[in-house]
Amino acid sequence: MTTHPLSPVTPGSLSLPMAIPFRHRTFPPDDMPTRYAGPVHGHWWARAEEIGFTISGRVRDRYHLALRCETCGHVHASRIYTLMAATPQCPACLVARLEADAEAAGLMHLDRDPDHRHYSWYGAACGHALRRQHEIVRRVARGETELRCETCHAATEAAEAAARGWTLVGSDPQGNPSYRLYAHESGCGGEQRIARANMRTGRFDCATCGCGWAASPSYLYAMKFTLACGREVVKAGYSRDPLSRLIHQLRIDRAMPCRILSMVPIDTGHEAIRLEKSLHARLRRTHPDAIVDPDLYRGQIRVRSEIYDAKLTLLILTLLSDLDRDAPED
Structure with a gap:
């Protein structure tokens, strides 16, 4: 819990007058x-x-x-x-305005932040002290945004995880604000990055001890297609069964020439999707001109992205080959 440096707030105390040392006292x-x-x-x-x-x-x-x-x-x-x-x-008039803004926002102004003149400490209805910018509080008072207590929000996230047998470890080590790091408390104890939305809905699986796609062995693959216009394109992706994905999922036109160029085994689907996202991010960053317009393969390949010009075939195969060489031997 983040505490106010002068008057720590405890649940239930905000309904009582609070003795806050005033930094700018009037003196005769x-x-x-x-x-x-x-x-x-x-x-x-x-x-x-x-x-x-x-x-x-x-x-x-x-x-x-x-x-x-x-x-x-x-x-x-x-x-x-x-x-x-x-x-x-006038410091007193300034504090009076801050107090009025805080009251309009459903807060209690505790004290100005001594380290930053645009911030103050506020008491929230939940009993926790929040450090917020004055303009943010004014926006809350006008109904333009909402205020969230970090302490209460973390408790909510921890409760969501506990309800599914997981423990909230902390923020995402890769910095994605939509993800958190969790430990599988009721299972193997392993740590895993999981989207908070998926934790709430249960739409995920443990990559270590689960029985779904996340824990199952998978493959990174490269496939080649020849479109009706004669243009050759290449697709990179992951699947537990690349051949089945090519024949039964991706290919719409049964007469379209296509084949698998490479398959690299990956221990888990969770790791495969991580590597696949990294691969596509690199290709989009370094070769944006090689991304094929979806209109060219609509009705022939059942995807909306991740199709590249055939000139990237050698590069994609090299990247997959490097992953294969880096894989540990049994």
């Missing part, structure tokens, strides 16, 4: 720290009154003034340069 002129003896020039007075402040005196050093806000009466120290060249903000 007689008690100002390190008063500085020096004149207050007339043009300083004029500028302060123009933007809604009254000068209460000089403090700290020759560079600072004490400004009293005419709206709320709060006194704060401000640099003379800021007063003259910009528009200083």
Whole structure:
């Protein structure tokens, strides 16, 4: 749980007044720290009154003034340069606006982030403290976006995994926000990347001890087709039975010349699909011009992508051959 550095929040505590140390307290002129003896020039007075402040005196050093806000009466120290060249903000009025924005968003403003002026700590209804950008909270208040508690969300994901006999280990080691890393608690104990949507629906299998395609032996393959227009194309993919996939799934026109060029055995379907995705990503990145328009093979090959010009045949076979050489011997 991420905790607020000044006032940690516990479930149920947000309904009670919270003692939050205020970083910008009002101080009367007689008690100002390190008063500085020096004149207050007339043009300083004029500028302060123009933007809604009254000068209460000089403090700290020759560079600072004490400004009293005419709206709320709060006194704060401000640099003379800021007063003259910009528009200083009253810290109390700023916090009041943040508190109003937080209330409109269903939150409680706890304290401003001392490390970043655009962020604050907020108390959520669930009892957890959240660090959020001020603009995000305003967008939540306007109904333009929603706010999610990371602690509660992680608990929900852990519960989803536990209901299916898995343990949530953490985020995806490959950085995909749609995936998580899980351990098969009720099975082999092995760790596996699984899409969170699949964990919720149960549409997955353990790649180590499962009995579905993910755990079954598979193949990476390369196939060659000759289209009706005479153009030769090559397809790379994976399947537990490449010959059956070619004859019964991919080929629509039974008279179309086609054949399997290479098959590389892979221990599991889970590993095969990982390698296949990596292979296609590389081909799309390095040879985008070799991707064949699906309109050319529509009605002849039952796929919508992953078909390349035959000029990539040698490269695909080389990549598959490298995988075959890297495979461990029995």
